[in-house]
Amino acid sequence: MKQNHRWREIEPIFDEILELPAPDRAAFLAQACDGDQTLQHEVESLLAAHQQANGFLVASTAKLPPVQTHPNSVTVAQRIGPYQLHREIAQGGVGTVWLAARADEQYQQQVAIKLLKTENPGIAQRLRHERQILADLNHPNIARLLDGGTTDSGQPYLVMEYIAGVPIDAYCREQQLSLRERLQLFRTVCAAVQYAHQHLIIHCDLKPANILVTADGTLKLLDFGIAKLRQPDLSQSYQTQAGQTPMTPASKPPTPLRNCRCNVVRCRD
Amino acid sequence: MNTTPPILNVTQLLQAWNAGDCAALEQLIPLVHAELHRLAAGYMRHQSPDQMLQATALVNEAWLKLIDWQAATWQNRAHFFGVAANLMRRILIEEARRQHANKHGGNAFRISLSEVELFAQQKSHDLLALDDAMQALAQFDERRSRIVELRFFGGLSVEETAEVLGVSPRTVAREWRLAQAWLYRELTKR
Numbered sequence: 380m381k382q383n384h385r386w387r388e389i390e391p392i393f394d395e396i397l398e399l400p401a402p403d404r405a406a407f408l409a410q411a412c413d414g415d416q417t418l419q420h421e422v423e424s425l426l427a428a429h430q431q432a433n434g435f436l437v438a439s440t441a442k443l444p445p446v447q448t449h450p451n452s453v454t455v456a457q458r459i460g461p462y463q464l465h466r467e468i469a470q471g472g473v474g475t476v477w478l479a480a481r482a483d484e485q486y487q488q489q490v491a492i493k494l495l496k497t498e499n500p501g502i503a504q505r506l507r508h509e510r511q512i513l514a515d516l517n518h519p520n521i522a523r524l525l526d527g528g529t530t531d532s533g534q535p536y537l538v539m540e541y542i543a544g545v546p547i548d549a550y551c552r553e554q555q556l557s558l559r560e561r562l563q564l565f566r567t568v569c570a571a572v573q574y575a576h577q578h579l580i581i582h583c584d585l586k587p588a589n590i591l592v593t594a595d596g597t598l599k600l601l602d603f604g605i606a607k608l609r610q611p612d613l614s615q616s617y618q619t620q621a622g623q624t625p626m627t628p629a630s631k632p633p634t635p636l637r638n639c640r641c642n643v644v645r646c647r648d
Numbered sequence: 649m650n651t652t653p654p655i656l657n658v659t660q661l662l663q664a665w666n667a668g669d670c671a672a673l674e675q676l677i678p679l680v681h682a683e684l685h686r687l688a689a690g691y692m693r694h695q696s697p698d699q700m701l702q703a704t705a706l707v708n709e710a711w712l713k714l715i716d717w718q719a720a721t722w723q724n725r726a727h728f729f730g731v732a733a734n735l736m737r738r739i740l741i742e743e744a745r746r747q748h749a750n751k752h753g754g755n756a757f758r759i760s761l762s763e764v765e766l767f768a769q770q771k772s773h774d775l776l777a778l779d780d781a782m783q784a785l786a787q788f789d790e791r792r793s794r795i796v797e798l799r800f801f802g803g804l805s806v807e808e809t810a811e812v813l814g815v816s817p818r819t820v821a822r823e824w825r826l827a828q829a830w831l832y833r834e835l836t837k838r
Binding site for chain 1: 778788789796799800822825826828829830831832833836
């Protein structure tokens with residue numbers, strides 16, 4: 380192979396050119412090769428091959444199921460209860476979220492399944508307790524908890540209403556909302572949070588990513604009470620303490636950071 | 649002889665190997681090789697000649713059969729596929745040579761080299777040509793050749809390939825581009 384003795388020269392030029400915007404490439408190549416026609420021709424021919432080689436030698440890898448990221452996690456093509464998992468939507472501190480649909484043909488419904496990442500023993504029992512409370516949250520601006528349990532391998536999961544929306548901050552930017560409109564949205568958030576607090580449920584991880592607005596402008600709060608599920612010994616009261624930090628630091632309220640109890644007081648209706 | 653079910657063996661060997669026991673690899677290879685060979689032979693016997701063999705699908709099937717994957721980790725998987733990629737390549741090349749020598753080639757199989765079926769008109773030559781080109785590449789850039797082996801014959805993702813080679817995913821992605829372009833050019837010459 381005649382090119383092998385020039386390989387170490389070809390490599391950096393080839394790599395660098397592909398990082399450049401197309402209009403800048405020719406000038407860079409000419410400069411890098413500095414009149415060395417053989418080298419320039421070699422790199423040009425490899426760049427041409429690169430343009431045509433899209434998909435070459437990669438077809439079969441694309442058909443593989445995804446890698447397991449957790450020893451107990453599920454792979455696609457797997458079912459959880461009556462739900463068929465379709466694809467991973469998000470990955471976060473609490474666990475992974477999958478888009479799924481009921482697979483028993485009872486009815487068509489897309490759901491979001493949250494597989495909780497937890498090392499806590501006894502989580503399954505606590506989950507059962509919490510699930511009932513969360514399932515009682517019935518508010519038009521709070522994503523419904525539909526179901527939950529543990530997988531065959533013991534990983535707890537929650538089935539939530541699937542919301543196709545964008546985070547509230549992105550929505551405000553994209554729609555170029557006025558201050559008044561932004562405050563109106565914020566009031567909706569407050570009303571939903573207040574509703575939950577009246578049911579003695581605090582969110583523990585309120586942030587833009589958990590507040591979605593759908594295409595028709597409906598606001599939905601996601602993941603109520605889920606952050607708390609990962610903390611030990613919270614099944615009896617709704618308290619958050621410093622040191623137990625499943626929350627997102629940038630969006631954390633000051634109260635739990637200062638090791639205060641943030642009890643919720645229910646008003647009499 | 650060894651009568652332990654292979655599923656236990658392979659998982660334990662993989663864990664021992666990951667923990668630094670090099671002798672475990674020596675025991676692991678024949679087990680994985682045997683399973684891959686069995687799967688490949690079965691495929692070639694039962695599939696019609698115009699169907700394509702997905703090398704990585706076989707590797708994946710071997711993984712599912714041989715491994716207690718509740719006990720396996722992400723690193724286990726990458727290392728298993730790292731071993732299997734090389735074995736799969738050898739098995740397929742042996743088979744392609746055999747068929748090539750066997751001119752009538754009644755049950756010739758094809759390997760999919762790309763989504764666009766670049767070499768649709770050819771058969772086992774493709775694979776032999778690819779193997780030759782990969783060997784040529786390895787002469788002056790062994791790591792890039794290995795990256796192709798892991799990704800094409802093992803079905804490893806960029807991240808898994810990086811795990812096996814002990815380099816960053818960014819390096820794998822960058823080196824893959826030139827390897828792919830070079831091999832493409834070699835295989836499309838004339």
